[in-house]
Amino acid sequence: MEKNFISGGARGICMEGCGRGQCQLNTFDYLADLPDNTTVTDLVEVQFKNTRKGYYHNINKLDLVKGDIVAVEASPGHDIGMVTMTGRLVELQIKKANLKSADDIRNIYRKAKPVDMEKYEEAKAKEHDTMIKSRQIAKDLGLEMKIGDVEYQGDGNKAIFYYIADGRVDFRQLIKVLAEEFRVRIEMKQIGARQEAGRIGGFGPCGRELCCATWMKNFVSVSTSAARFQDLSLNPQKLAGQCAKLKCCMNYEADQYVEASRKLPSREISLRVADGEFFYFKADILSGMITYSSDKRIAANLTTITAERAKEIIMMNRKGEEPESLEEEGKPVPVKPVDLATQDDLNRFDSKKKKKKKKHNSNRIDAEGSKGKEAEQNKNDKPQERKEPKNPESSQKNKEHKQDEQSEKRERKDGEQPEKRERKDGEQPEKRERRPNQNGERRDRHHGHRHNNHGEKHD
Numbered sequence: 001m002e003k004n005f006i007s008g009g010a011r012g013i014c015m016e017g018c019g020r021g022q023c024q025l026n027t028f029d030y031l032a033d034l035p036d037n038t039t040v041t042d043l044v045e046v047q048f049k050n051t052r053k054g055y056y057h058n059i060n061k062l063d064l065v066k067g068d069i070v071a072v073e074a075s076p077g078h079d080i081g082m083v084t085m086t087g088r089l090v091e092l093q094i095k096k097a098n099l100k101s102a103d104d105i106r107n108i109y110r111k112a113k114p115v116d117m118e119k120y121e122e123a124k125a126k127e128h129d130t131m132i133k134s135r136q137i138a139k140d141l142g143l144e145m146k147i148g149d150v151e152y153q154g155d156g157n158k159a160i161f162y163y164i165a166d167g168r169v170d171f172r173q174l175i176k177v178l179a180e181e182f183r184v185r186i187e188m189k190q191i192g193a194r195q196e197a198g199r200i201g202g203f204g205p206c207g208r209e210l211c212c213a214t215w216m217k218n219f220v221s222v223s224t225s226a227a228r229f230q231d232l233s234l235n236p237q238k239l240a241g242q243c244a245k246l247k248c249c250m251n252y253e254a255d256q257y258v259e260a261s262r263k264l265p266s267r268e269i270s271l272r273v274a275d276g277e278f279f280y281f282k283a284d285i286l287s288g289m290i291t292y293s294s295d296k297r298i299a300a301n302l303t304t305i306t307a308e309r310a311k312e313i314i315m316m317n318r319k320g321e322e323p324e325s326l327e328e329e330g331k332p333v334p335v336k337p338v339d340l341a342t343q344d345d346l347n348r349f350d351s352k353k354k355k356k357k358k359k360h361n362s363n364r365i366d367a368e369g370s371k372g373k374e375a376e377q378n379k380n381d382k383p384q385e386r387k388e389p390k391n392p393e394s395s396q397k398n399k400e401h402k403q404d405e406q407s408e409k410r411e412r413k414d415g416e417q418p419e420k421r422e423r424k425d426g427e428q429p430e431k432r433e434r435r436p437n438q439n440g441e442r443r444d445r446h447h448g449h450r451h452n453n454h455g456e457k458h459d
Contacts, residue, residue: 027215029066029089037087038064044108045085045093046072049151050199051213054081055094056108064108071116071154073106076185080112080120080154096217116154123152130182134161137177145169148196158185164196194219197243204241204249211248222246226254229261231285260285264307271313274324278303292326303327 031037042058056072058064068083085093099105112120131150138145145165152159159182163169175186191199198212212219227239227250241247267280271292278292281299290310294301303326313323 027085027089027093029085029087031087031089034088040088041091043086043090043094043105044070044083045090046070046081046108047084048079048081050149050201051195052151053084053097055090055097055099055105057105058086059107060110062108062111064111069112069117071109071112073109074153074155074158077153077155077157078109078116080116119156120154123154123156126156126182127152130159133181134178137181138171138174141174141177143169143171143174145171148191149199152184156184158187160187160189162189162191162196162199164191164193192219193243193245194248197241202242204247206249210242212243216248219248220251222248222250226250229254229257231283257285260288263288264290265310265314269314271310271326272317272322273313273326274322278326 042061044056044058044064045053046056047053054072062070064070064083064086066083066085069080070083071078071080073079094105127150130152131147134147134150138147144167145163147161147163149162150159151162161178163171171188175188178186194212197210198216201213202210204210222245224234224239224246226246227234230250230253232239232250239246239250264283264285267283270280271278276294278294278301279296281291281293281302283290288307289304290307291302291304292310293299305326305328309326309328312328313326316323
Protein backbone atom coordinates (compact mmCIF):
# COMPACT_ATOMS: atom_id res chain seq x y z
CA MET A 1 0.00 0.00 0.00
CA GLU A 2 1.53 3.27 -1.15
CA LYS A 3 1.76 6.16 1.25
CA ASN A 4 -0.06 9.39 0.38
CA PHE A 5 1.82 12.62 1.02
CA ILE A 6 0.81 16.25 1.02
CA SER A 7 2.79 18.19 -1.58
CA GLY A 8 3.63 21.87 -1.59
CA GLY A 9 3.61 23.84 1.66
CA ALA A 10 3.42 20.74 3.88
CA ARG A 11 6.87 19.59 2.62
CA GLY A 12 6.14 15.90 2.41
CA ILE A 13 4.12 15.42 5.61
CA CYS A 14 2.12 12.21 5.62
CA MET A 15 -1.63 12.65 5.09
CA GLU A 16 -2.36 9.82 7.52
CA GLY A 17 -0.96 11.94 10.34
CA CYS A 18 -3.28 14.90 9.67
CA GLY A 19 -6.39 15.36 11.75
CA ARG A 20 -9.89 15.98 10.43
CA GLY A 21 -11.77 19.23 10.90
CA GLN A 22 -15.00 17.67 12.15
CA CYS A 23 -13.25 16.07 15.16
CA GLN A 24 -12.23 18.00 18.24
CA LEU A 25 -8.99 17.48 20.17
CA ASN A 26 -7.23 15.92 17.18
CA THR A 27 -3.56 15.06 17.59
CA PHE A 28 -1.08 15.09 14.73
CA ASP A 29 0.36 11.61 14.32
CA TYR A 30 3.96 12.37 13.38
CA LEU A 31 4.79 8.63 13.45
CA ALA A 32 2.18 7.61 10.88
CA ASP A 33 4.65 7.36 7.95
CA LEU A 34 7.04 5.02 9.77
CA PRO A 35 7.18 1.45 8.44
CA ASP A 36 5.18 -1.16 10.40
CA ASN A 37 3.63 1.54 12.58
CA THR A 38 0.28 -0.22 12.92
CA THR A 39 1.78 -3.68 13.53
CA VAL A 40 3.68 -2.64 16.68
CA THR A 41 0.50 -2.34 18.78
CA ASP A 42 -3.18 -3.05 18.34
CA LEU A 43 -4.27 -0.03 20.39
CA VAL A 44 -6.62 2.45 18.70
CA GLU A 45 -7.88 5.85 19.83
CA VAL A 46 -11.61 6.43 19.24
CA GLN A 47 -13.40 9.75 19.73
CA PHE A 48 -17.09 10.15 20.52
CA LYS A 49 -19.27 13.24 20.87
CA ASN A 50 -17.38 16.47 21.62
CA THR A 51 -14.39 15.85 23.92
CA ARG A 52 -14.95 12.24 25.04
CA LYS A 53 -12.28 9.80 23.91
CA GLY A 54 -11.59 6.13 24.55
CA TYR A 55 -8.80 3.60 23.86
CA TYR A 56 -9.56 0.11 22.53
CA HIS A 57 -7.86 -3.10 21.37
CA ASN A 58 -8.14 -4.09 17.71
CA ILE A 59 -8.48 -7.77 18.51
CA ASN A 60 -10.01 -8.65 15.13
CA LYS A 61 -7.02 -7.20 13.18
CA LEU A 62 -9.19 -4.77 11.25
CA ASP A 63 -7.53 -2.49 8.72
CA LEU A 64 -8.34 0.82 10.42
CA VAL A 65 -7.26 4.31 9.42
CA LYS A 66 -8.17 7.76 10.61
CA GLY A 67 -11.80 8.65 9.97
CA ASP A 68 -13.25 5.12 10.07
CA ILE A 69 -16.54 4.70 11.96
CA VAL A 70 -16.39 1.68 14.28
CA ALA A 71 -18.65 -0.10 16.78
CA VAL A 72 -16.89 -0.57 20.13
CA GLU A 73 -17.66 -2.39 23.35
CA ALA A 74 -19.81 -0.56 25.90
CA SER A 75 -21.63 -1.36 29.12
CA PRO A 76 -24.23 -2.43 28.18
CA GLY A 77 -24.44 -2.86 24.39
CA HIS A 78 -22.13 -1.08 21.95
CA ASP A 79 -21.20 2.49 21.07
CA ILE A 80 -20.34 4.22 17.80
CA GLY A 81 -17.22 6.38 17.42
CA MET A 82 -14.58 7.61 14.97
CA VAL A 83 -10.97 6.42 14.79
CA THR A 84 -8.60 9.34 15.39
CA MET A 85 -5.23 7.62 15.89
CA THR A 86 -3.52 4.26 15.40
CA GLY A 87 -0.01 2.92 15.99
CA ARG A 88 2.79 3.75 18.39
CA LEU A 89 1.61 7.21 19.39
CA VAL A 90 -1.51 5.74 21.04
CA GLU A 91 0.65 4.27 23.80
CA LEU A 92 1.94 7.74 24.65
CA GLN A 93 -1.59 9.11 24.63
CA ILE A 94 -2.68 6.42 27.13
CA LYS A 95 0.03 7.60 29.55
CA LYS A 96 -1.32 11.14 29.30
CA ALA A 97 -4.88 9.89 29.95
CA ASN A 98 -3.74 8.36 33.29
CA LEU A 99 -5.69 5.13 32.91
CA LYS A 100 -5.54 3.29 36.22
CA SER A 101 -5.80 -0.26 34.92
CA ALA A 102 -5.78 -2.22 31.70
CA ASP A 103 -9.41 -3.19 32.29
CA ASP A 104 -10.45 0.27 31.13
CA ILE A 105 -9.23 -0.62 27.61
CA ARG A 106 -12.00 -2.53 25.83
CA ASN A 107 -12.32 -4.06 22.37
CA ILE A 108 -13.44 -2.94 18.92
CA TYR A 109 -16.20 -5.11 17.48
CA ARG A 110 -16.38 -4.13 13.80
CA LYS A 111 -16.70 -1.31 11.36
CA ALA A 112 -20.09 0.34 11.61
CA LYS A 113 -22.81 -1.10 9.36
CA PRO A 114 -25.75 0.83 7.84
CA VAL A 115 -28.05 -0.63 10.53
CA ASP A 116 -25.71 0.66 13.26
CA MET A 117 -25.65 4.12 11.69
CA GLU A 118 -29.46 4.28 11.56
CA LYS A 119 -29.74 3.54 15.28
CA TYR A 120 -26.96 6.02 15.96
CA GLU A 121 -28.75 8.84 14.08
CA GLU A 122 -32.05 8.11 15.86
CA ALA A 123 -30.35 8.26 19.27
CA LYS A 124 -28.54 11.54 18.47
CA ALA A 125 -31.79 13.16 17.35
CA LYS A 126 -33.22 12.77 20.88
CA GLU A 127 -30.39 14.51 22.73
CA HIS A 128 -31.60 18.12 22.57
CA ASP A 129 -35.20 17.40 23.61
CA THR A 130 -33.97 15.14 26.40
CA MET A 131 -31.71 17.89 27.76
CA ILE A 132 -34.55 20.46 27.83
CA LYS A 133 -36.94 18.07 29.61
CA SER A 134 -34.31 16.96 32.14
CA ARG A 135 -33.60 20.60 33.06
CA GLN A 136 -37.27 21.15 33.80
CA ILE A 137 -37.43 17.98 35.91
CA ALA A 138 -34.38 19.03 37.94
CA LYS A 139 -35.95 22.44 38.49
CA ASP A 140 -39.21 20.91 39.70
CA LEU A 141 -37.30 18.76 42.18
CA GLY A 142 -35.52 21.85 43.54
CA LEU A 143 -31.99 20.63 42.77
CA GLU A 144 -29.23 23.24 42.54
CA MET A 145 -27.58 21.90 39.41
CA LYS A 146 -27.39 22.65 35.69
CA ILE A 147 -27.56 19.92 33.07
CA GLY A 148 -25.23 21.17 30.33
CA ASP A 149 -25.29 18.31 27.83
CA VAL A 150 -26.79 14.88 27.15
CA GLU A 151 -25.06 12.14 25.16
CA TYR A 152 -26.84 8.97 23.99
CA GLN A 153 -24.94 5.76 23.43
CA GLY A 154 -24.69 4.51 19.84
CA ASP A 155 -27.31 1.80 20.30
CA GLY A 156 -29.68 4.10 22.25
CA ASN A 157 -29.74 1.96 25.43
CA LYS A 158 -27.91 4.45 27.65
CA ALA A 159 -27.75 8.22 28.17
CA ILE A 160 -25.01 10.21 29.91
CA PHE A 161 -26.12 13.45 31.61
CA TYR A 162 -23.34 16.02 32.17
CA TYR A 163 -24.16 18.49 34.93
CA ILE A 164 -22.53 21.37 36.80
CA ALA A 165 -23.01 22.06 40.51
CA ASP A 166 -21.20 24.10 43.13
CA GLY A 167 -21.59 21.45 45.83
CA ARG A 168 -22.77 17.90 46.33
CA VAL A 169 -26.18 17.06 44.86
CA ASP A 170 -28.43 14.19 45.90
CA PHE A 171 -29.82 13.19 42.51
CA ARG A 172 -31.16 9.73 43.42
CA GLN A 173 -34.75 10.85 42.98
CA LEU A 174 -33.78 12.57 39.73
CA ILE A 175 -32.36 9.33 38.29
CA LYS A 176 -35.63 7.49 39.02
CA VAL A 177 -37.71 10.18 37.32
CA LEU A 178 -35.41 10.32 34.28
CA ALA A 179 -35.40 6.53 33.88
CA GLU A 180 -39.22 6.43 33.93
CA GLU A 181 -39.46 9.36 31.52
CA PHE A 182 -36.94 8.27 28.85
CA ARG A 183 -36.84 4.47 29.34
CA VAL A 184 -33.02 4.25 29.13
CA ARG A 185 -30.17 3.60 31.51
CA ILE A 186 -29.08 6.83 33.22
CA GLU A 187 -25.49 7.85 34.04
CA MET A 188 -24.67 11.17 35.74
CA LYS A 189 -21.27 12.87 35.30
CA GLN A 190 -20.24 16.05 37.05
CA ILE A 191 -17.99 18.39 35.09
CA GLY A 192 -16.47 21.80 35.76
CA ALA A 193 -16.97 25.10 34.02
CA ARG A 194 -13.92 24.56 31.79
CA GLN A 195 -15.13 21.14 30.66
CA GLU A 196 -18.55 22.58 29.89
CA ALA A 197 -17.03 25.26 27.65
CA GLY A 198 -15.04 22.55 25.88
CA ARG A 199 -18.11 20.44 25.23
CA ILE A 200 -20.32 23.30 24.08
CA GLY A 201 -17.60 25.11 22.11
CA GLY A 202 -17.47 28.72 20.97
CA PHE A 203 -15.11 31.52 19.93
CA GLY A 204 -12.75 33.47 22.14
CA PRO A 205 -11.90 37.19 22.08
CA CYS A 206 -8.95 36.39 19.78
CA GLY A 207 -11.42 35.40 17.06
CA ARG A 208 -10.43 31.72 17.02
CA GLU A 209 -12.26 28.68 18.31
CA LEU A 210 -11.78 27.90 21.99
CA CYS A 211 -8.59 26.01 22.80
CA CYS A 212 -10.42 23.67 25.16
CA ALA A 213 -12.75 22.69 22.32
CA THR A 214 -10.04 22.07 19.70
CA TRP A 215 -6.71 20.79 21.03
CA MET A 216 -6.39 21.14 24.84
CA LYS A 217 -6.80 17.86 26.69
CA ASN A 218 -5.51 18.63 30.17
CA PHE A 219 -6.49 21.77 32.07
CA VAL A 220 -3.74 23.53 34.00
CA SER A 221 -4.61 25.84 36.87
CA VAL A 222 -4.29 29.55 36.01
CA SER A 223 -3.49 32.15 38.68
CA THR A 224 -3.35 35.93 38.72
CA SER A 225 0.45 35.79 39.00
CA ALA A 226 0.56 35.03 35.27
CA ALA A 227 -1.19 38.36 34.66
CA ARG A 228 1.24 40.21 36.94
CA PHE A 229 4.26 38.80 35.14
CA GLN A 230 2.89 40.13 31.83
CA ASP A 231 1.87 43.54 33.26
CA LEU A 232 -1.80 42.93 32.49
CA SER A 233 -4.53 44.90 34.21
CA LEU A 234 -6.19 42.83 36.92
CA ASN A 235 -9.64 43.30 35.47
CA PRO A 236 -11.73 40.13 35.91
CA GLN A 237 -13.93 40.98 32.92
CA LYS A 238 -10.91 41.03 30.59
CA LEU A 239 -9.02 38.14 32.14
CA ALA A 240 -11.99 35.75 32.32
CA GLY A 241 -13.06 33.53 29.44
CA GLN A 242 -16.44 32.14 28.47
CA CYS A 243 -16.28 29.68 31.34
CA ALA A 244 -16.04 32.62 33.82
CA LYS A 245 -12.57 31.37 34.83
CA LEU A 246 -9.17 32.86 34.07
CA LYS A 247 -8.16 32.36 30.45
CA CYS A 248 -5.96 29.35 29.79
CA CYS A 249 -3.95 31.32 27.22
CA MET A 250 -2.46 33.44 30.01
CA ASN A 251 -0.11 30.53 30.74
CA TYR A 252 1.21 30.29 27.18
CA GLU A 253 3.71 33.19 27.42
CA ALA A 254 4.08 33.42 31.18
CA ASP A 255 7.43 31.57 31.23
CA GLN A 256 8.84 33.78 28.49
CA TYR A 257 7.84 36.94 30.38
CA VAL A 258 9.38 35.61 33.60
CA GLU A 259 12.65 34.88 31.82
CA ALA A 260 12.71 38.31 30.11
CA SER A 261 11.86 40.18 33.32
CA ARG A 262 15.00 38.81 34.99
CA LYS A 263 17.10 40.92 32.63
CA LEU A 264 15.45 44.15 33.84
CA PRO A 265 16.55 46.10 36.94
CA SER A 266 14.37 46.18 40.04
CA ARG A 267 11.37 48.47 40.06
CA GLU A 268 12.22 49.79 43.53
CA ILE A 269 15.52 51.33 42.41
CA SER A 270 15.39 54.99 41.38
CA LEU A 271 17.89 56.71 39.07
CA ARG A 272 19.73 59.89 40.13
CA VAL A 273 20.96 62.28 37.46
CA ALA A 274 22.05 65.91 37.41
CA ASP A 275 18.50 67.05 36.61
CA GLY A 276 16.99 65.21 39.56
CA GLU A 277 15.71 61.79 40.57
CA PHE A 278 13.69 59.52 38.27
CA PHE A 279 11.38 56.69 39.33
CA TYR A 280 10.19 53.54 37.59
CA PHE A 281 6.93 54.09 35.66
CA LYS A 282 6.41 51.19 33.24
CA ALA A 283 8.34 48.70 31.12
CA ASP A 284 8.03 46.78 27.88
CA ILE A 285 9.37 43.45 29.10
CA LEU A 286 9.92 41.67 25.79
CA SER A 287 11.67 44.61 24.06
CA GLY A 288 13.68 45.55 27.18
CA MET A 289 12.59 49.22 27.28
CA ILE A 290 11.90 51.01 30.59
CA THR A 291 10.10 54.32 31.10
CA TYR A 292 11.02 56.54 34.07
CA SER A 293 9.15 59.53 35.53
CA SER A 294 10.46 62.52 37.50
CA ASP A 295 7.48 62.20 39.88
CA LYS A 296 6.88 59.08 41.92
CA ARG A 297 3.08 59.29 41.79
CA ILE A 298 2.18 60.76 38.39
CA ALA A 299 3.58 60.66 34.87
CA ALA A 300 5.88 63.68 34.52
CA ASN A 301 8.85 64.17 32.16
CA LEU A 302 8.64 60.57 30.93
CA THR A 303 11.90 59.24 29.49
CA THR A 304 12.31 55.80 27.89
CA ILE A 305 15.71 54.09 27.98
CA THR A 306 17.03 50.57 27.51
CA ALA A 307 17.60 48.12 30.34
CA GLU A 308 21.39 48.24 29.74
CA ARG A 309 21.40 52.03 30.14
CA ALA A 310 19.37 51.77 33.37
CA LYS A 311 21.84 49.25 34.81
CA GLU A 312 24.73 51.51 33.81
CA ILE A 313 23.20 54.49 35.67
CA ILE A 314 22.58 52.33 38.74
CA MET A 315 26.26 51.33 38.83
CA MET A 316 27.28 54.99 38.49
CA ASN A 317 24.98 55.99 41.37
CA ARG A 318 26.53 53.34 43.59
CA LYS A 319 29.92 54.89 42.91
CA GLY A 320 28.57 58.32 43.76
CA GLU A 321 28.45 59.58 40.18
CA GLU A 322 25.44 61.18 38.46
CA PRO A 323 25.15 61.45 34.67
CA GLU A 324 23.84 64.59 33.03
CA SER A 325 20.73 62.88 31.66
CA LEU A 326 19.11 59.48 31.43
CA GLU A 327 19.63 59.18 27.70
CA GLU A 328 23.06 58.08 26.59
CA GLU A 329 24.96 60.77 24.73
CA GLY A 330 25.79 60.02 21.12
CA LYS A 331 23.46 57.03 20.89
CA PRO A 332 19.87 57.56 19.75
CA VAL A 333 17.11 55.81 21.62
CA PRO A 334 15.84 52.82 19.61
CA VAL A 335 12.45 53.50 18.11
CA LYS A 336 9.70 51.08 19.03
CA PRO A 337 8.24 49.33 15.97
CA VAL A 338 4.87 50.66 14.90
CA ASP A 339 1.93 48.33 14.68
CA LEU A 340 0.34 48.84 11.28
CA ALA A 341 -3.02 47.63 12.55
CA THR A 342 -3.27 50.53 15.01
CA GLN A 343 -2.47 53.35 12.58
CA ASP A 344 -6.04 53.84 11.41
CA ASP A 345 -8.55 55.35 13.77
CA LEU A 346 -11.67 53.36 14.58
CA ASN A 347 -13.81 56.44 13.88
CA ARG A 348 -12.29 57.13 10.48
CA PHE A 349 -15.47 56.13 8.67
CA ASP A 350 -17.66 58.41 10.80
CA SER A 351 -15.50 61.47 10.15
CA LYS A 352 -15.62 60.91 6.39
CA LYS A 353 -19.39 60.76 6.45
CA LYS A 354 -19.59 64.08 8.28
CA LYS A 355 -17.29 65.77 5.75
CA LYS A 356 -19.33 64.51 2.84
CA LYS A 357 -22.49 65.79 4.47
CA LYS A 358 -21.07 69.32 4.94
CA LYS A 359 -19.75 69.37 1.38
CA HIS A 360 -23.11 68.34 0.03
CA ASN A 361 -24.89 71.12 1.93
CA SER A 362 -22.43 73.74 0.72
CA ASN A 363 -22.87 72.61 -2.87
CA ARG A 364 -26.59 72.81 -2.49
CA ILE A 365 -26.39 76.33 -1.03
CA ASP A 366 -24.09 77.46 -3.85
CA ALA A 367 -26.42 75.94 -6.40
CA GLU A 368 -29.45 77.64 -4.88
CA GLY A 369 -27.62 80.97 -4.68
CA SER A 370 -26.53 80.78 -8.32
CA LYS A 371 -30.07 79.88 -9.35
CA GLY A 372 -31.42 82.87 -7.40
CA LYS A 373 -28.94 85.26 -9.06
CA GLU A 374 -29.78 83.96 -12.53
CA ALA A 375 -33.48 84.38 -11.82
CA GLU A 376 -33.01 87.99 -10.69
CA GLN A 377 -30.85 88.79 -13.69
CA ASN A 378 -33.36 87.32 -16.10
CA LYS A 379 -36.11 89.24 -14.36
CA ASN A 380 -34.26 92.55 -14.76
CA ASP A 381 -33.38 91.86 -18.39
CA LYS A 382 -36.96 91.18 -19.43
CA PRO A 383 -38.99 94.30 -20.44
CA GLN A 384 -41.95 95.13 -18.32
CA GLU A 385 -45.13 94.10 -19.99
CA ARG A 386 -48.29 96.12 -19.53
CA LYS A 387 -51.11 93.99 -18.31
CA GLU A 388 -54.47 94.87 -19.76
CA PRO A 389 -57.42 94.67 -17.38
CA LYS A 390 -59.71 91.83 -18.07
CA ASN A 391 -62.82 93.66 -16.70
CA PRO A 392 -64.22 96.32 -19.14
CA GLU A 393 -65.94 98.27 -16.35
CA SER A 394 -62.65 98.77 -14.47
CA SER A 395 -60.99 100.10 -17.67
CA GLN A 396 -63.81 102.66 -18.13
CA LYS A 397 -63.38 103.87 -14.51
CA ASN A 398 -59.63 104.32 -15.03
CA LYS A 399 -60.28 106.49 -18.10
CA GLU A 400 -62.71 108.68 -16.21
CA HIS A 401 -60.26 109.02 -13.32
CA LYS A 402 -57.50 110.17 -15.69
CA GLN A 403 -59.81 112.77 -17.23
CA ASP A 404 -60.60 114.19 -13.76
CA GLU A 405 -56.90 114.48 -12.97
CA GLN A 406 -56.22 116.33 -16.18
CA SER A 407 -59.04 118.81 -15.46
CA GLU A 408 -57.63 119.45 -11.96
CA LYS A 409 -54.19 120.21 -13.40
CA ARG A 410 -55.70 122.76 -15.81
CA GLU A 411 -57.47 124.51 -12.96
CA ARG A 412 -54.24 124.72 -10.97
CA LYS A 413 -52.50 126.38 -13.86
CA ASP A 414 -55.13 129.17 -13.86
CA GLY A 415 -54.06 130.00 -10.24
CA GLU A 416 -56.70 128.27 -8.32
CA GLN A 417 -55.51 126.51 -5.21
CA PRO A 418 -57.05 123.21 -4.13
CA GLU A 419 -59.07 123.22 -1.01
CA LYS A 420 -57.08 122.30 2.05
CA ARG A 421 -58.73 119.97 4.48
CA GLU A 422 -58.04 120.61 8.11
CA ARG A 423 -56.40 117.67 9.88
CA LYS A 424 -57.51 116.54 13.22
CA ASP A 425 -55.12 116.11 16.15
CA GLY A 426 -53.10 112.88 15.80
CA GLU A 427 -54.18 112.28 12.19
CA GLN A 428 -51.46 111.29 9.73
CA PRO A 429 -51.15 113.12 6.41
CA GLU A 430 -52.36 111.37 3.31
CA LYS A 431 -49.80 109.47 1.25
CA ARG A 432 -49.72 110.52 -2.35
CA GLU A 433 -49.29 107.88 -5.02
CA ARG A 434 -46.23 107.90 -7.20
CA ARG A 435 -46.65 106.50 -10.68
CA PRO A 436 -43.84 105.96 -13.18
CA ASN A 437 -43.99 107.83 -16.49
CA GLN A 438 -43.17 106.38 -19.88
CA ASN A 439 -39.40 106.84 -19.40
CA GLY A 440 -39.37 104.68 -16.28
CA GLU A 441 -39.31 107.77 -13.96
CA ARG A 442 -41.75 108.66 -11.25
CA ARG A 443 -42.68 112.25 -10.28
CA ASP A 444 -43.57 113.43 -6.81
CA ARG A 445 -46.71 115.53 -7.15
CA HIS A 446 -46.09 117.47 -3.98
CA HIS A 447 -42.39 118.37 -4.43
CA GLY A 448 -42.01 118.07 -8.16
CA HIS A 449 -38.84 115.92 -8.04
CA ARG A 450 -38.21 113.00 -10.38
CA HIS A 451 -36.98 109.54 -9.33
CA ASN A 452 -35.85 106.67 -11.50
CA ASN A 453 -36.38 102.99 -10.74
CA HIS A 454 -33.05 102.66 -8.93
CA GLY A 455 -33.98 105.21 -6.27
CA GLU A 456 -31.76 108.03 -7.65
CA LYS A 457 -33.15 111.58 -7.37
CA HIS A 458 -33.03 114.08 -10.24
CA ASP A 459 -34.00 117.75 -10.15
